[in-house]
Amino acid sequence: MQTILVTGGCGFIGSNFIRWELETYPDLSIINVDKLTYAGNLENLADLTGNPRYTFAKGDICDRPFIDGLLASRQVDAIVNFAAESHVDRSILDSGPFIQTNIIGTQTLLDAARQAKLGRYLQVSTDEVYGSLGPTGLFTEETPIAPNSPYSASKASADLLVRAYCHTFGFPGIITRCSNNYGPYQFPEKLIPLFISNALADQALPVYGTGENIRDWIHVLDHCRGIDAALSHGQPGEVYNFGGHSELKNIDLTQKLLVALGKSPTLIRYVADRAGHDFRYAIDTSKATKELGWAPRVNFETGLKQTIEWYLGHRDWIDRIKSGAYRDYYQQQYGHRVTESK
Ligand code: NAD
Numbered sequence: 001m002q003t004i005l006v007t008g009g010c011g012f013i014g015s016n017f018i019r020w021e022l023e024t025y026p027d028l029s030i031i032n033v034d035k036l037t038y039a040g041n042l043e044n045l046a047d048l049t050g051n052p053r054y055t056f057a058k059g060d061i062c063d064r065p066f067i068d069g070l071l072a073s074r075q076v077d078a079i080v081n082f083a084a085e086s087h088v089d090r091s092i093l094d095s096g097p098f099i100q101t102n103i104i105g106t107q108t109l110l111d112a113a114r115q116a117k118l119g120r121y122l123q124v125s126t127d128e129v130y131g132s133l134g135p136t137g138l139f140t141e142e143t144p145i146a147p148n149s150p151y152s153a154s155k156a157s158a159d160l161l162v163r164a165y166c167h168t169f170g171f172p173g174i175i176t177r178c179s180n181n182y183g184p185y186q187f188p189e190k191l192i193p194l195f196i197s198n199a200l201a202d203q204a205l206p207v208y209g210t211g212e213n214i215r216d217w218i219h220v221l222d223h224c225r226g227i228d229a230a231l232s233h234g235q236p237g238e239v240y241n242f243g244g245h246s247e248l249k250n251i252d253l254t255q256k257l258l259v260a261l262g263k264s265p266t267l268i269r270y271v272a273d274r275a276g277h278d279f280r281y282a283i284d285t286s287k288a289t290k291e292l293g294w295a296p297r298v299n300f301e302t303g304l305k306q307t308i309e310w311y312l313g314h315r316d317w318i319d320r321i322k323s324g325a326y327r328d329y330y331q332q333q334y335g336h337r338v339t340e341s342k
């Protein structure tokens, strides 16, 4: 039986990945290491309670003795590192936790994996390390790294560490870089779940700047399949980009959400732009298709409809999150720039 140590598995993508892997591979075991920050939610994997192939270990990826202890206690075949501070706006408010978890945490995992002589390490990274595109063009794996936010700079730093460990030590590291994910269990600070939950509560939807910025949306399960393909068939030292081929202006996405929810466009509020806001992300996925046999499968319209239905069916999940510490963050991020509609 193979065992993967997944970090950050109580977050959005990690929880989808763990569930998908355990369903897809009956012989696989997963250890999930998560610090349970504001973004980590045990409820996201509550359905796995009692599953003998799933183990949860609460802890910090920066804690080397803790990681060493886990690697010594079980035969682990690979690490997949999702654990991160993941929200750009929070990195603008305070970059400290981003440097700590995203850079020091990655270095800690790399050293622990090297010492334990692990056969595989996959770093889950982001297209934001490439910076911003103008109206045309696509990011390829050869696009120079040019991060623009403290978040993306911390992710780029981690990628460079993985690259350096591969080059210097022959470390079996692989990096994947994906565009904007959407789907179930996404924390309601990111555009799609934030706007769905605000619209359901008849609260304003804060669109940054002109709303013309463009993101390339990919369903989270397409991303999970990509990570799985890179883990199984990727070459050590290589980078693989994933994207959804679904570019959309933020304002067009906002209008789609309002139509789907039967809410009025008067909920839209144009607010002060995000500092250093990247204009456009879009991905050339030809390397992943050619070398991993991967392509996105979920049609955006269908995926978005299913995602909206999921949030409609999980209002209690949103409510429980929004009643906690998230309220303080919301006030700090939006308090001075949004006038609520009620
Ligand atoms: P998320 O914020 O939903 O989840 C992050 C998880 O990491 C949480 O469960 C949190 O508790 C855990 N964590 C944070 N610090 C930790 C630490 N020091 N030790 C252990 N656990 C810790 O994030 P997400 O959106 O699921 O993103 C997961 C990964 O994918 C991140 O590395 C992110 O950079 C990358 N990524 C995200 C997207 C996206 O669109 N969301 C796209 C591309 C890449």
Ligand code: DAU
Binding pocket: 086, 087, 088, 089, 125, 126, 127, 128, 178, 179, 180, 181, 189, 190, 191, 192, 194, 206, 207, 208, 209, 213, 214, 215, 250, 274, 281
């Ligand atoms: O591209 C991959 C990245 O996608 C990941 O690496 C990040 O972890 C993930 O958070 C996401 O980053 P973005 O900054 O693109 O996602 P976010 O949902 O925060 O914003 C999407 C777009 O919507 C962006 O142009 C900013 C805009 N926006 C966002 C929020 C939260 C608004 O207009 N209003 C908002 O309130």
